[in-house]
Amino acid sequence: xxxxxxxxxxxxxxxxxxxxxxxxxxxxxxxxxxxxxxxxxxxxxxxxxxxxxxxxxxxxxxxxxxxxxxxxxxxxxxxxxxxxxxxxx
Numbered sequence: 001x002x003x004x005x006x007x008x009x010x011x012x013x014x015x016x017x018x019x020x021x022x023x024x025x026x027x028x029x030x031x032x033x034x035x036x037x038x039x040x041x042x043x044x045x046x047x048x049x050x051x052x053x054x055x056x057x058x059x060x061x062x063x064x065x066x067x068x069x070x071x072x073x074x075x076x077x078x079x080x081x082x083x084x085x086x087x088x089x
Contacts, residue, residue: 001089003045004030007038014039018048024061027053031065043087046080055080 002015016039021027027049033039041049049058059076062068068083070076 001042001044003048004034004039004041006033016045021045021048021052024053024057027058028061028065031062031067035065035067041083041087043084043089046084046087050080 002017003021004016006014006016008014016030021030030039030041034041053061055077056073058080059070059073062070062076068076068079070079
């Protein structure tokens, strides 16, 4: 399964794979799209992001994109855990 799935362009949407999320700019764009509820991250997508970028980098990118809008790294880690629980396989 893809790491993330976008709703657009219709009707197929967009699938994001490792090569699509290989740098900070791509992850920032992903978080912006997620904040607009146009894209969701799968369980394997979260695993990939955490393994390849780490929580600190993801938190900093997310603070700019305002996806999860957490007040601290600790809160971010907790909220990502909730996102993983609810994410599709």
